[in-house]
Amino acid sequence: MLNTQTAGEEIIGFFFCKHHQISETQLRYFPKTWVVPTQSCYEHQSTTGLVLKQEFHLYLLQTYLENGFDIVHIHTHPGFDTPCFSAVDDRYESEYAQFIANNFDSQLQLISGIFNESLQKPNFRIWNQLGSSFEEVDFYHSWFERRQEAGGRGQKVVETLSYSQAVDGDLTLPTNKELFSETEMKLEQTGSSDAMFARQEIFGNALQEKLNELTVTLIGCGGIGSVFAEVLGRLGVKNWVLIDHDCIETTNLNRMPGATWEMVDQQLPKVEYVKQLIQQIYHTNATVKTIPTTIENELATQEIGASDLIVVATDNHYSRQVAQELALKYMRPLVCLGTHIDIKSNGVPRMYCRTTIPPLGGGWCLMCGNIINPQMAALESAPREIEQVAQDAGYMEGIDAPAVYWLNSICASTAVGIIQGMVSGFLDIDAGLDWIYKFPESKWYKTDTDYLVNTDCYFCGAEV
Template sequence: MQYQLRVSGNLYKELQQHLFPGDGKEAVAVALCGRYERDGISILLVHELMLIPHKECYRAEDVVCWKTETILPFLEKASKKDMAILKIHSHPGGFPAFSDVDDESDKDLFSSVFGWCESDSVHGSAVMLPEGRIFGRVITPKLESFPFDKVSVAGDEIKVWEHNTSSYSPDDFAVRTAQAFGEGTYSKLRRLKVGVVGCSGTGSPTIEQLKRLGIGELVLIDPDEVEHKNLNRILNTTREDANLRRLKTEVLSSHIRETGLGTKVVAYPFNLYDSPEALQELITCDIIFGCVDSVDGRHLISQLTNFYLIPYFDQGVKLDADGKGGIDKVSGTVHFIQPGSSSLLSRGQYTRQILFDECLRRQDPVEYSKRLKAGYVHNADVDRPAVISINMQISSMAINEFLNRLHSFKNEPARNYAQVSMDYSDGSICNVAEDDLPVDDYQVMWAGRGDLSTFLRMIELSAVKV
């Protein structure tokens, strides 16, 4: 069994401020966590925090004591909604392991937790160190403990800590990556599992860059076949691929394996809405890149990454034709979406009406056509021009934003680059900070909620079993 813990950037900041108030004494908090459990993977997803007030605790440099009756509201919620309880406290002295006092405290607390919760699913205990690193363990109904194999934070900076932190020495092909971003970053890249949804315009150069950077595993999702009309923008495809109508995921997966740089690859030649297996695979990814044009596709990725606390890089390219064989405007944007903050919807990238129209077109094409003729829906069926140089430019921007959040190299904080836009028509590149973007209250409400009987609270995805 593999165990993971995930935290959103916003709640991570709250925890860090509470657990390290500056007096050198331990502090404690409790989290209500959503769950993901499937195929030997169990993930606790921090959904809501209860910061135990310092004045209600006995606090010293190496111990914190508090009244567990404080968390009764969380225990009731956990029991009713089959959620998990996570205790997290600080070690201001930097001790990188659970102490004997911690062991006894966890036994006392979690014997009560399992008394409240009828489920046999695990709960968790964690420690934060002064530099911000978190390690921890799950607790079973028998009060056995097993370490979290991975703890991650989906925030302004993407943080991933693993229980077994074996380092990777750069091969010859990776020396330049290690020189630019450090061997530590290269080791992180080698251990990451990254999903790419959409393998065409911006998708194929994104896949190529991730492969050349040494990503450990790639998950590729795209339902389409290679066609002659898109040979101008899909890397590593040939005219023969188009003649044979080979699947894009098949062609790119084969190329990744043939290149021989050590990246594992899993491919799903399906639309996300039609493949519960692809959705489940994405949940286990550390980062997701969205390279799709459809509004309903972008919305689905946004919901999944929010419910399961996954950093999401969305790429969009816009080339407006002038109707005379030329182009009026060339632009593109990279959005970094972190759970429980602003979303593509709150940023105005689409409206609920447009989302409804595109869902209708996918679910009921006949009814959509009727409404389109009657003027009740917008025309989403637009074949936009595509140019590989622009696609590659935006893809490179997305990859560099990703690298900057793993290993900061920009002069400004990563938070200032929540949205990066390039307009070739007037030669400008501009960025927008997360603090200047409207928060999506729905995303805040459901961040880290994890598995529900109705997947992502979307009725049409009821076939996805959790």
């Protein structure tokens, strides 16, 4: 944008976005296209104002607004202080907001922003559809937006990204809102909660506040997921959405902390088991939603889209593929965890754990990065009859993969450390991350993510 400026004159650019209604008071906007007009697109341009040519404006309207994109228009003001909207800005933006509402989809809204001339200090607002009032909008330099409650003024909370009935075994699940349970434990003893994290004060209060406000959706509450939930919970995450359709079985007892024979006998859903782990950490001031179903369920999808972070710790390709597709759809950061154990011909075991975080919004993903196998995902999602045929033909293994507690713990703990780095900002994952631990060599391998980029990917390519 600055490259189009020659002598300090005002300049303008346009984000065209899709929006996701998180709740009655929360919206999230996803930038899809960025347009910066060249000097030939201006009717008038100076240090005191600008006017676009009607032909260029018509092009924008026909190309983007008619296709249902919300518009974020950004222009500069002279000076290096935080800019303020002028009376001219107020008048023209009010008229423009009314024009959009009267001529296009009634749900489209105008978001406007101004920067100082160095593009370092912004000021943003969103207009109502009558063009009669606006509300301030905050942008964040992190994948994790700070929570803003709507306060006494009843303001709408807008999250923005600047570049972001099942039956299984004997368990019959209810439908719709009855599908999940939500446990809210109100704060009663603030002092004891603060004292719990006294040994983490070295990382600063800001980290603890962000962790306390973070909502994490955990897909898969088994051997890796349960360890992950306990470790991240003890770091400070109190708000959880737990998704898993399985119940605790005897074979889970070797790798799930605190799991008991009584839970096996009760056929306790894994989501309820992990909820108990979190409740043991926080007697108060935590929120846990349990959804004992598969990831494809509509209610699960809604909760995933509204969370700050998606973590998938399942043992099959299909659920991880769905998680990746949802992360791309809602532009939510995704953390994928997995382990693998096999035995070489000489009898020596090979053990791996892997933590993968694709870049937010595409570039490469779990599918084009070969982290998961779309063919296996297709077989796993097939009807049981086809799945059995595939197993008989040798295309799918008919037994569960081997797993041990200590390897799961390395994987889960590494992911928690990475998330701490993401939230704190000391770990740069804009290009994604793919770390693999190999045992008994005890070596870490870090994939060069430049080699994973695939602009032609069906799932995360440029047309997503």
